[in-house]
Amino acid sequence: MDLSRTPIELVESVYKSLTENIATLRERKGTPLTLAEKILFGHAKDPSSISLEKGEDYGDFAPDRVAMQDATAQMALLQFMQAGMEKTAVPSTVHCDHLIQAYEGATSDLEVANKTHKEVFDFLRSASQKYGIGFWGPGAGIIHQVVLEQYAFPGGMMIGTDSHTPNAGGLGMVAIGVGGADAVDVMAGMPFNTKIPKLIGVKLTGSLSGWTSPKDIILKVAEILTVKGGTNAIVEYFGEGTTSISTTGKATITNMGAEIGATCSIFPFDSKGQDYLVSTGRSDIAELAETRMDLLTADQEVLDEPEKYFDQVIEIDLDTLEPHIVGPHTPDLARSITDLKEDVEENEYPIKISSALIGSCTNSSYEDIGRAAFIAREAAKHGLKAKVPLMVTPGSEQTRATIERDGYLKDLEDIGATVLANACGPCIGQWKRDDIKEGESNSIVSSFNRNFPARNDGNAETLSFIGSPETVIGLALGGRLDFNFLSDTLTDKDGNEISLSPPVADELPDAGFETTLEGFIQPGEGEVDVVIDPESNRLQALVPFTPFESDNYHSMTVLMKANGKCTTDHISPAGKWLQYRGHLENISQNLFIGVNNAFTENAGEGINQLDNSVMPLPDIAKSYHEEGVNWIAVGDENYGEGSSREHAAMEPRFRGCKVVLVKSFARIHEANLKKQGILPLTFENKEDYDLIDQEDKITIKNLEEIAPDVPVVISIEKTGGETKDIKANHSLSDEQIEWFKAGSALNSI
Numbered sequence: 079m080d081l082s083r084t085p086i087e088l089v090e091s092v093y094k095s096l097t098e099n100i101a102t103l104r105e106r107k108g109t110p111l112t113l114a115e116k117i118l119f120g121h122a123k124d125p126s127s128i129s130l131e132k133g134e135d136y137g138d139f140a141p142d143r144v145a146m147q148d149a150t151a152q153m154a155l156l157q158f159m160q161a162g163m164e165k166t167a168v169p170s171t172v173h174c175d176h177l178i179q180a181y182e183g184a185t186s187d188l189e190v191a192n193k194t195h196k197e198v199f200d201f202l203r204s205a206s207q208k209y210g211i212g213f214w215g216p217g218a219g220i221i222h223q224v225v226l227e228q229y230a231f232p233g234g235m236m237i238g239t240d241s242h243t244p245n246a247g248g249l250g251m252v253a254i255g256v257g258g259a260d261a262v263d264v265m266a267g268m269p270f271n272t273k274i275p276k277l278i279g280v281k282l283t284g285s286l287s288g289w290t291s292p293k294d295i296i297l298k299v300a301e302i303l304t305v306k307g308g309t310n311a312i313v314e315y316f317g318e319g320t321t322s323i324s325t326t327g328k329a330t331i332t333n334m335g336a337e338i339g340a341t342c343s344i345f346p347f348d349s350k351g352q353d354y355l356v357s358t359g360r361s362d363i364a365e366l367a368e369t370r371m372d373l374l375t376a377d378q379e380v381l382d383e384p385e386k387y388f389d390q391v392i393e394i395d396l397d398t399l400e401p402h403i404v405g406p407h408t409p410d411l412a413r414s415i416t417d418l419k420e421d422v423e424e425n426e427y428p429i430k431i432s433s434a435l436i437g438s439c440t441n442s443s444y445e446d447i448g449r450a451a452f453i454a455r456e457a458a459k460h461g462l463k464a465k466v467p468l469m470v471t472p473g474s475e476q477t478r479a480t481i482e483r484d485g486y487l488k489d490l491e492d493i494g495a496t497v498l499a500n501a502c503g504p505c506i507g508q509w510k511r512d513d514i515k516e517g518e519s520n521s522i523v524s525s526f527n528r529n530f531p532a533r534n535d536g537n538a539e540t541l542s543f544i545g546s547p548e549t550v551i552g553l554a555l556g557g558r559l560d561f562n563f564l565s566d567t568l569t570d571k572d573g574n575e576i577s578l579s580p581p582v583a584d585e586l587p588d589a590g591f592e593t594t595l596e597g598f599i600q601p602g603e604g605e606v607d608v609v610i611d612p613e614s615n616r617l618q619a620l621v622p623f624t625p626f627e628s629d630n631y632h633s634m635t636v637l638m639k640a641n642g643k644c645t646t647d648h649i650s651p652a653g654k655w656l657q658y659r660g661h662l663e664n665i666s667q668n669l670f671i672g673v674n675n676a677f678t679e680n681a682g683e684g685i686n687q688l689d690n691s692v693m694p695l696p697d698i699a700k701s702y703h704e705e706g707v708n709w710i711a712v713g714d715e716n717y718g719e720g721s722s723r724e725h726a727a728m729e730p731r732f733r734g735c736k737v738v739l740v741k742s743f744a745r746i747h748e749a750n751l752k753k754q755g756i757l758p759l760t761f762e763n764k765e766d767y768d769l770i771d772q773e774d775k776i777t778i779k780n781l782e783e784i785a786p787d788v789p790v791v792i793s794i795e796k797t798g799g800e801t802k803d804i805k806a807n808h809s810l811s812d813e814q815i816e817w818f819k820a821g822s823a824l825n826s827i
């Protein structure tokens with residue numbers, strides 16, 4: 079099978095089963111259907127019996143594809159190897175994008191990455207060859223951009239081991255970010271089990287114009303819904319406003335649905351989708367999709383009376399929407415560019431920008447770069463240059479070659495930009511910076527999607543602000559956060575005051591894309607050996623986790639209590655740690671190093687209960703592991719926000735964590751904990767969080783009888799010996815209880 083694209087036969091068979099399954103759903107529901115329901119339930123393993131109870135029950139689905147990126151694929155494939163299958167049951171791909179460090183520019187950075195990560199790339203390539211997986215090597219592009227260009231199709235369902243997988247929702251796909259263990263299930267021919275999501279409708283009225291771009295829509299949505307507002311929900315966009323947004327613009331919006339915790343986000347298929355499919359060489363899919371608009375759009379009744387069919391509806395008027403900028407440290411701290419100046423002064427953010435970065439999986443399309451290049455071209459005509467280092471990461475080799483051909487890269491280089499490899503680079507902390515010292519406070523602006531502390535350059539004092547590529551270029555030319563490109567002027571070399579005009583650019587290349595499969599390898603036919611050197615410090619074969627024993631849940635030690643935001647970047651940061659993503663023991667040395675522990679002063683520190691010393695949390699976890707101490711981690715709201723990296727669940731599991739008890743969880747992380755055999759619990763009474771002290775001993779009672787929907791009782795034993803019982807909830811289904819008892823989902827296969 080050609081694994082470089084989605085074959086039309088696959089799309090045909092999906093439309094056939096969607097037709098049948100949607101008919102069954104209509105009969106069962108008896109109401110008009112949203113688009114999300116059509117595609118999601120259209121992929122139900124058994125549409126006649128799947129629960130329709132949103133936000134409560136779990137359901138089994140049959141995705142059409144799986145995609146994995148290099149940093150998560152290692153663990154996914156190590157687990158898949160344990161499953162003993164010959165080939166993957168559904169078409170799957172691996173994309174090498176996260177491991178390439180940005181330093182001097184594309185060519186030399188790629189060379190360095192190929193040397194530094196040779197062992198890992200060889201492993202991923204050989205495992206892909208062996209198991210029938212399409213392999214996109216380093217430099218070929220960022221997973222989500224490549225998926226959009228090659229694989230996404232309207233009406234399809236896919237899962238990907240990366241939280242920004244919902245990018246493909248821009249082309250009408252239900253595309254969900256998962257941990258590696260979920261991907262392993264699907265690759266092994268089992269269903270994908272997830273909570274039946276609620277439905278949030280976003281009605282877009284008016285149309286985009288001037289400086290405002292799709293990024294501003296999602297930044298606005300993030301402001302309204304906050305980082306946890308989309309948890310266990312699909313966000314469906316509708317309304318006339320959707321029709322003025324290009325497919326890649328729609329993908330920017332669905333991509334960043336991850337920032338509000340949404341299961342995924344989706345747009346209806348329309349003429350922009352057709353143009354995109356044609357332009358990316360998939361006219362066959364465009365023609366077929368055009369005949370099946372019934373499957374690829376919501377029912378008219380839903381559009382007429384959305385409040386009746388969505389659990390929540392928000393409305394955004396694109397005519398009045400201004401460019402927005404969010405940050406620092408969280409993607410939902412938003413304000414318009416006009417209000418930024420005041421905010422910067424009030425909060426004393428470093429006013430000078432130290433670096434500006436555009437690109438990433440979120441904003442690296444032909445249109446994005448074209449609009450950025452427009453501004454650059456204008457500025458260059460006046461002899462202006464970016465006042466700060468400016469970096470560009472193209473999303474794929476196909477797009478890079480096209481923007482180079484059409485002169486856009488040159489436009490950007492003319493104002494001083496450095497073009498980096500087609501990879502994640504600074505977005506994931508793969509950024510070697512010589513200009514800023516560790517601990518130095520500074521402000522950066524990017525068109526990326528994440529801005530957690532230390533995310534981009536490993537420095538927690540870097541304040542990271544996010545806006546559209548056009549906003550970032552505008553600010554780079556001004557050099558300061560208080561430069562409002564909508565109204566302020568720049569002074570050119572002759573002393574003239576220049577205003578920047580709003581950018582204009584084509585959505586798609588007139589001359590078509592420079593089609594290239596550079597870096598892609600089809601899976602081979604013959605025998606392939608996948609070798610893991612037992613001495614390697616990059617890769618380590620997995621040893622199954624031990625099964626449940628109730629004694630382990632008695633008198634557990636409290637390792638830490640996270641105070642405030644605790645994302646997966648706090649639990650298991652990326653950056654330099656990405657090199658150990660295939661080695662559970664080595665990567666466990668980063669466990670919790672970014673966590674603000676309520677019991678100590680400095681981030682990443684805790685008090686070792688074995689000798690009362692203040693130590694780095696990963697070292698405490700290691701000593702508990704070695705001494706056989708069972709422990710529990712306590713957390714605040716939206717614990718595990720952010721990435722899909724299952725290392726954030728596997729590391730604590732490996733080190734002897736039994737329970738994670740929090741006020742609330744982010745979806746993917748909770749699922750990952752369950753998969754790996756850790757019991758995720760939420761306080762029934764959120765104030766009980768305050769009851770937990772460092773020296774307490776925690777017992778979960780009667781776990782042998784754990785059953786769906788029945789809260790567990792936790793006994794907190796204080797140092798004086800007195801105990802207090804509280805209640806906590808779990809969301810394990812019957813099947814998930816089996817995983818828990820077996821020690822992990824993988825053990826129960």
Ligand code: MIC
Nearest residue numbers: 149150240241242721722723
């Ligand atoms: C991210 O954006 O945080 C990442 C890096 O792409 C992660 C995946 C990972 O940690 O490998 C994600 O979003 O899931």
Ligand code: SF4
Nearest residue numbers: 242438439502505506
């Ligand atoms: Fe890569 Fe950044 Fe996109 Fe994650 S968000 S896939 S790190 S570019």
